[in-house]
Amino acid sequence: MKPWLVVEDDDDIRNYVKMLFMAWGHSAIEFRDGKQTFAWLDAIESGAHAGDLPELALLDIRMPGPRGNEIARRMRSIEHFRKIPIVLMTAFSLSTAEKQAMLEHDGVDTIVNKPLPDLSEFKAMLDRLAASKQTADSAALTPPSSQGSDAIASGPEK
Amino acid sequence: MSTPPNATSNDPARPVADMVQSVDALGTNTGRLFGRLYGTLRRRKRERESALQQMVWRANQLERLTASQATSIAQLTGVLAMISEGVIMQDNEGRVVLMNKAAHELLGSMRTFWDSDLGRMFLDSRHLVPAEGEITLGEPQRVEVNNRVIGAQIAVVRDETSGERLGTVLMLRDVTRDAISDRLKDQFVTHMSHELRTPLTAIKGMAEVLLAMPEDRPPNRKFLEAISRNAAILDRMIVELLDISEIGAGSFAVREQEVNLPTLVLKVILGLRSRIEKADLQLSFAVANARRLTLLGDDRRLQWAVGHLIDNSIKYTEPGGEILVQVGRIRDGYALLEVSDTGVGISPRDLPHIFERFYRGEARTPDGRLIDPRGLGQGLFVARAVAEAHGGYLTVATALGEGSTFTMALPLERPATPPVPLPEMPAAVPLVPAEQEPPISSADTTQPNRRAREVRGERGADRAHPLRPRPDEV
Numbered sequence: 028m029k030p031w032l033v034v035e036d037d038d039d040i041r042n043y044v045k046m047l048f049m050a051w052g053h054s055a056i057e058f059r060d061g062k063q064t065f066a067w068l069d070a071i072e073s074g075a076h077a078g079d080l081p082e083l084a085l086l087d088i089r090m091p092g093p094r095g096n097e098i099a100r101r102m103r104s105i106e107h108f109r110k111i112p113i114v115l116m117t118a119f120s121l122s123t124a125e126k127q128a129m130l131e132h133d134g135v136d137t138i139v140n141k142p143l144p145d146l147s148e149f150k151a152m153l154d155r156l157a158a159s160k161q162t163a164d165s166a167a168l169t170p171p172s173s174q175g176s177d178a179i180a181s182g183p184e185k
Numbered sequence: 186m187s188t189p190p191n192a193t194s195n196d197p198a199r200p201v202a203d204m205v206q207s208v209d210a211l212g213t214n215t216g217r218l219f220g221r222l223y224g225t226l227r228r229r230k231r232e233r234e235s236a237l238q239q240m241v242w243r244a245n246q247l248e249r250l251t252a253s254q255a256t257s258i259a260q261l262t263g264v265l266a267m268i269s270e271g272v273i274m275q276d277n278e279g280r281v282v283l284m285n286k287a288a289h290e291l292l293g294s295m296r297t298f299w300d301s302d303l304g305r306m307f308l309d310s311r312h313l314v315p316a317e318g319e320i321t322l323g324e325p326q327r328v329e330v331n332n333r334v335i336g337a338q339i340a341v342v343r344d345e346t347s348g349e350r351l352g353t354v355l356m357l358r359d360v361t362r363d364a365i366s367d368r369l370k371d372q373f374v375t376h377m378s379h380e381l382r383t384p385l386t387a388i389k390g391m392a393e394v395l396l397a398m399p400e401d402r403p404p405n406r407k408f409l410e411a412i413s414r415n416a417a418i419l420d421r422m423i424v425e426l427l428d429i430s431e432i433g434a435g436s437f438a439v440r441e442q443e444v445n446l447p448t449l450v451l452k453v454i455l456g457l458r459s460r461i462e463k464a465d466l467q468l469s470f471a472v473a474n475a476r477r478l479t480l481l482g483d484d485r486r487l488q489w490a491v492g493h494l495i496d497n498s499i500k501y502t503e504p505g506g507e508i509l510v511q512v513g514r515i516r517d518g519y520a521l522l523e524v525s526d527t528g529v530g531i532s533p534r535d536l537p538h539i540f541e542r543f544y545r546g547e548a549r550t551p552d553g554r555l556i557d558p559r560g561l562g563q564g565l566f567v568a569r570a571v572a573e574a575h576g577g578y579l580t581v582a583t584a585l586g587e588g589s590t591f592t593m594a595l596p597l598e599r600p601a602t603p604p605v606p607l608p609e610m611p612a613a614v615p616l617v618p619a620e621q622e623p624p625i626s627s628a629d630t631t632q633p634n635r636r637a638r639e640v641r642g643e644r645g646a647d648r649a650h651p652l653r654p655r656p657d658e659v
Contacts, residue, residue, distance in 0.1 A: 037383055037386075037387065039384075039387035039391075039411045039414070039415060040383070040386050040387050040390070042407075042411070043386075043387060043390045043391055043394070043411075044390075046394065047390075047394075050394075059463075089379070089559075091558070118378065118379040118381075118382035118383045118386065119375060119378065119379050120375070120378055140382075141382045141383065141385070141386040142382060142385045142386040142389040142390065143386055143389075143390055145393065146393050146394070146397060
């Protein structure tokens with residue numbers, strides 16, 4: 028179970044995403060805002076953090092404290108997070124220039140709009156990203172996740 | 186003049202481009218006026234007339250003409266002095282031929298003129314050679330002068346008969362309000378999309394998850410609750426936006442139910458409890474005169490208004506801060522509800538505007554970090570409108586970096602028709618440091634200071650807010 032990270036200040040949306048991650052076979056690491064996330068990154072950098080590190084990050088952009096793109100930039104400076112997929116989500120309509128800046132300068136792989144894509148489409152998108160990152164990362168290929176989109180039905184109950 | 190000059194300058198339906206019309210209207214006269222003014226500056230070379238008779242006839246004619254011209258010039262200068270638009274006429278070298286009162290008030294001095302982009306506009310217009318007709322218009326521009334936004338348009342004037350370039354006319358108008366309202370509109374659209382999509386994200390996502398569950402499984406109750414909660418957020422937003430449009434149209438009416446103020450406030454506080462905890466704030470609630478606090482009012486609207494006040498304190502108070510909600514002090518027949526916080530306070534720049542519809546201030550923490558909370562910027566506007574619809578009022582006292590106190594006053598005896606004149610009292614009084622005098626009593630001071638008057642004046646001016654049609658224009 029590779030943990031995935033979700034940072035989102037809206038409780039309902041965070042819980043929803045967390046539930047999706049778990050239904051898709053990942054444990055979830057969650058933070059409510061940029062400040063909490065930065066504290067966690069501080070711990071990782073200083074070596075004080077002992078827990079698992081996520082293999083994918085889904086970050087809300089607008090939150091109190093540091094924003095999603097700032098978290099992404101900081102994560103890219105940490106060795107473990109150099110190659111993992113980082114996805115931003117937002118309820119704002121960003122301009123092309125703003126998106127471009129986040130993709131080019133903050134190390135963001137892709138930006139999704141809220142409301143989030145349909146379940147199957149969303150899962151396929153994240154799996155594809157995770158797989159492509161892995162291919163790029165090492166020749167030793169691990170088989171891509173084969174869980175169907177209906178895995179949600181058998182997912183752990185809250 | 187039948188309408189005050191302010192009426193036109195605050196009118197949102199007349200953008201800067203409208204100045205073109207004013208310039209057009211002035212154009213013909215201006216051209217002539219220029220000709221005449223310059224004619225007196227330079228010694229006009231008169232074509233020699235050969236026939237003596239003609240000369241005599243012309244001399245008489247000229248004398249008569251000059252007399253009437255003098256009158257019309259005087260009239261014209263009189264008109265220019267009166268109009269609310271600033272007018273500056275300059276010759277080709279930039280010397281001021283005429284500068285009216287409005288222009289003086291907008292700029293102060295010609296030094297300001299040359300230091301600002303207006304000077305640049307004049308220099309840029311130098312290459313503009315008047316074509317046909319008397320005037321050639323430049324592009325309308327917005328220029329910042331003296332912390333105000335000025336709509337400016339330059340026109341090059343040429344003498345009708347000789348075709349000679351005479352100089353320029355610059356029309357100026359204070360469009361600061363228009364500029365603010367444009368910014369508010371942009372911000373509103375951005376924040377609106379965010380505020381709509383956020384609850385929609387939860388609703389859509391959770392509904393999809395529920396639909397993906399087998400039919401024979403009972404739906405996850407937590408998800409249903411979340412869907413319902415987010416639908417309620419959307420519903421409330423729509424009702425409030427409708428309220429806001431009714432407030433603008435002057436048709437905002439509230440229900441009259443028996444409302445117990447302390448119970449209502451407590452309900453609101455309980456609803457906000459988790460947010461208060463999450464924000465790491467301490468909220469205290471105090472009630473006085475509990476028996477007298479049942480009044481006639483709109484339960485839901487009052488809850489929202491109180492909610493906005495407390496919500497505002499939550500948003501603009503840093504972790505570890507305190508919020509004090511007091512209900513039941515009585516002043517001049519009004520029950521007071523006071524929400525005080527130890528938050529970041531309101532800057533003098535934002536203070537005159539905080540009750541404007543969709544205005545969001547640039548609040549900063551003492552260490553300079555921008556506080557940019559979620560929301561549309563409608564909260565204080567709605568809260569004040571609700572208070573006023575109940576025949577009451579809402580005021581603020583604030584000290585930058587120390588906190589704010591919002592005081593909502595609701596009449597104990599609800600009059601049949603809401604009273605128009607507000608009781609004479611300061612709209613805003615800066616909070617004095619606690620050791621000198623408790624913040625609560627500072628709102629009681631009867632000596633409105635300068636800032637208080639500023640806000641009070643703004644209350645009146647706000648009625649002519651660019652986003653809101655004026656009652657007399659509806």
